[in-house]
Amino acid sequence: MHNVTSKDIGYVVDNRLCLSCGACAAACSKKAITLHETLGGYLYPKVDYLNCVHCGLCLKVCPGVQYNDRVHDAYLCVPHSESILEAYVGRSLDEEIYENAQSGGVVTGILKDMLQRNAVDAVLCAVMTHAIPPRGEAILIGNPHKLLQAQKSKYVPVPLLKNLREQLKVQNKIAVVGLPCHMQGLELLKSALPEIEDKIVLRIGLVCDRILTAKSIDWLTKQATEKPVSHIIYRDKTRSGYPGDPSVETNNGEIIMLKAADRMAIKDFFTPVRCRLCLDKLNVKADIVCGDPHGVEGVDRINGETLVLVRNERGKHVIEDVAGVGKIDLRSVSVATAVNGQCIDQRVRDWKAYLQAWKGLEMPLPEGVERQQVNGKKILKVFENDLKQGLTLDTYDKASVIYKAAAGWLRKKRLKIVVLDIFKIIRNVFVKIVCILIITIENKGA
Known part of the structure; x- marks a missing residue:
C-alpha cells in the first residue's frame, strides 16, 4: 500500500479515489504511468518505478485526491445559477449531425464550424471503439467530417488527458470536450503543462450524473447476445427515437436493441465509487456546458434537443459566432429553470451523504473536503451500501x-x-x- 508521503498516483488507486481522467499520465514527462483496466472495469494508472523519478507531479495534478474550492463554492455558497451567464436549448442545423446526435447535436455543430474556419486545429474528445470488447477511448480529431464518430455519450471511463503532453507539442489550438473530472484535471495540469493556457482555446463540458465501469459494457452486451460484440451505443435515437435505447453491434454487423431500462436498472451496480463523491454535475470549469434539457418546457421530446449553459465570456463569444453563421439554432431559456431541471439540490444532499458514508467506511476523504459542509444527519444505509457495491467490483x-x-x-x-x-x-x-x-x-x- 502507498501513503500520501510516497507522492505518487498509487496512493489514489489504493484508496479508490481515481477518476480515470488521465491527467497523471499527461503530467509524467518520463512516461512512467500507463492505465490498465481492472476486472471490475475500473481504469486505473500504474507506475513503472524503473522510470519514475518521484517528482510528485502525478499526485499534484490529480482531481480525484483533492477538491477544488472554487468549484464547490459554486454549488455550496451561492445559488448555482449565479455561475452561469446564459442558458439555451436548441439543435444543430446540419441534418447529418442532428440525425446522428444523442440529443440536439449542438456540441458537434460548434466543433465542426470551428474546425472549418480554423478557429481550432483539432478537437480532443472521446469515442466508443469498434473492437471486441468495445471501450471508451480518447481521440484527437482534425478532420471535421470525422466528428460524427465522437457523437453520443460513452458512460464509461475515458482517460481523455493521458496523451495531452504530446498533443500540445504538435497542435496550436485545441478544443476539449469532456466530463467535469477531465476539466478539473485540465485545470490542475497547468502546473505541469503551462502551455495549456494558450493552446486550449475552448472547453466544452458535458453534464455528468456519473459513469459506469467498463464492465457494464460486457454485462449489457451479454443481455443482448452471446455473439462477440464490436460496438455499443448507449442511447441510439436513430433506431428507437429520442432519448434512445442501447444498441449493440456484433462482429458480423447484426444490430440488437436493448431497453434503456436495462441500462438504468444496472447503473447503481456498476457506478465507480469516486463518482459518488463528485459534486460537479454541471462542469464548473468548462466554457460551455451541454446536456439533456430536463425540466425545460417546449423542448422537442421526439427528435431531441440540447441544453447549453454558457459559463464565461469565451463561451459566449463562441455561441454567438456559431449561431451567427447559421450552424446551430438556439433559443434562450431561464438559467434557474435549466439548473433546477438538473436536480442540483438533490445532488448536493446526496454528495454530503456519500462523503459521510465514505468516512464511516474509514476510507480517506479527498484533500480539502473537511473545509466543505459535510456534517449533517445520520447516514442512511443505502448510501453506505452503494459505496460498498462499488468497492466490491474488483473483489470478484x-x-x-x-x-x-x-x-x-x-x-x-x-x-x-x-x-x-x-x-x-x-x-x-x-x-x-x-x-x-x-x-x-x-x-x-x-
Whole structure:
C-alpha cells in the first residue's frame, strides 16, 4: 500500500479515489504511468518505478485526491445559477449531425464550424471503439467530417488527458470536450503543462450524473447476445427515437436493441465509487456546458434537443459566432429553470451523504473536503451500501462471477420495486376507502 508521503498516483488507486481522467499520465514527462483496466472495469494508472523519478507531479495534478474550492463554492455558497451567464436549448442545423446526435447535436455543430474556419486545429474528445470488447477511448480529431464518430455519450471511463503532453507539442489550438473530472484535471495540469493556457482555446463540458465501469459494457452486451460484440451505443435515437435505447453491434454487423431500462436498472451496480463523491454535475470549469434539457418546457421530446449553459465570456463569444453563421439554432431559456431541471439540490444532499458514508467506511476523504459542509444527519444505509457495491467490483475472482452477482442484484432491485408498487396501490386504495367513509359519515350527519 502507498501513503500520501510516497507522492505518487498509487496512493489514489489504493484508496479508490481515481477518476480515470488521465491527467497523471499527461503530467509524467518520463512516461512512467500507463492505465490498465481492472476486472471490475475500473481504469486505473500504474507506475513503472524503473522510470519514475518521484517528482510528485502525478499526485499534484490529480482531481480525484483533492477538491477544488472554487468549484464547490459554486454549488455550496451561492445559488448555482449565479455561475452561469446564459442558458439555451436548441439543435444543430446540419441534418447529418442532428440525425446522428444523442440529443440536439449542438456540441458537434460548434466543433465542426470551428474546425472549418480554423478557429481550432483539432478537437480532443472521446469515442466508443469498434473492437471486441468495445471501450471508451480518447481521440484527437482534425478532420471535421470525422466528428460524427465522437457523437453520443460513452458512460464509461475515458482517460481523455493521458496523451495531452504530446498533443500540445504538435497542435496550436485545441478544443476539449469532456466530463467535469477531465476539466478539473485540465485545470490542475497547468502546473505541469503551462502551455495549456494558450493552446486550449475552448472547453466544452458535458453534464455528468456519473459513469459506469467498463464492465457494464460486457454485462449489457451479454443481455443482448452471446455473439462477440464490436460496438455499443448507449442511447441510439436513430433506431428507437429520442432519448434512445442501447444498441449493440456484433462482429458480423447484426444490430440488437436493448431497453434503456436495462441500462438504468444496472447503473447503481456498476457506478465507480469516486463518482459518488463528485459534486460537479454541471462542469464548473468548462466554457460551455451541454446536456439533456430536463425540466425545460417546449423542448422537442421526439427528435431531441440540447441544453447549453454558457459559463464565461469565451463561451459566449463562441455561441454567438456559431449561431451567427447559421450552424446551430438556439433559443434562450431561464438559467434557474435549466439548473433546477438538473436536480442540483438533490445532488448536493446526496454528495454530503456519500462523503459521510465514505468516512464511516474509514476510507480517506479527498484533500480539502473537511473545509466543505459535510456534517449533517445520520447516514442512511443505502448510501453506505452503494459505496460498498462499488468497492466490491474488483473483489470478484472472474468476470462470470460479476455477471452472476449483477443478475442477482438486479432481481432483488426489481423485487423491491414490485413490493413498493404493491404497497403504493394498497395505500391508495386505503386512502380512497377512508375518504369515502368520511364523506359518508358527513352526509349522514347532515
